[in-house]
Amino acid sequence: MRNLFALLLAALLAMPAFSEAEGPIEWRPEADLPGPISGHLLGNDNGTLIVVAGTNFPVSLFNGGEKEWYSKVYVLEPGAAEWTEALDLGHSVSYGVGISTPDGMVCVGGSDGERNYADVFRLSWRDGKLTRTDLPSLPKPCAMMGAAYLGSSLYVAGGLEDPKATKPLKTFWRLDLSSPEPAWEDLEPWPGRARFLPAAAAQSGSFFLFSGADLIEDGSGEAMREYLTDGFRFTPGKGWTETAPLEKAVVAAPTVAYGQHHILVASGDDGAL
16 A cells, blocks of 8 residues: 555656646556655656655664665556666665656755765656766755756755754755756745745746745754745746745645646645644
8 A cells, every 4th residue: 555655646746847738637556666665756757657766664663673775766667567677876865856857857866864965867768778867966965855847947945955954955946957058056045934845846937835844943952843834936037926825734745737727735744743
């Protein structure tokens, strides 16, 4: 069941943000993942689902288990009955972002539990082979950020610079993939609090940023999450405006544009548990 649920979320997040299709939403089961994972990067290229790395607890945390980190990449072609191992990244990574673009799935940042990465690369599935193409690295290491593809550019907002960070980033970066020499630009961030694990999507010519969590000190000086419900819209050439707040937080929720007017948000953590 965990594998199936992960696949449903994978299918949601893998929907291209540049698609104009819109209609009734119907969930359907796909082939189970090779194993239960979380924190993986998700996307698609020409209808082929791509799942990158991830983590899990082979033995439950409540039974003394430790988190395992993975480095393999799997693909599921349309109509296939099972996943195919397509690539090994050479190092484990989780909690980055996978972004579907017309030229492939772009993987941004992430962590191996010891350090966060600034790596950015594109995965393209062509003629039964997965190809990796490196892109310019982020301005600094980052994981648990929000990101989306808008126009011809990648936008990345917030996140954590280090696995042990006590404050999230308030950074907003753009990479124009259509440029002959693409380079990351440091843009004015949203007019709100720093955050990590936000919901983000591109829709109707704008980049939307919702929810996420800030880190504040508890009574003993340890960092604890403060769940956010605010939202912001960035339109190139116009800047930021604040949207109506959400009814509850949707931290770490898979988020994708749907059709020409909607954004779908699947589940998320509201801090209630």
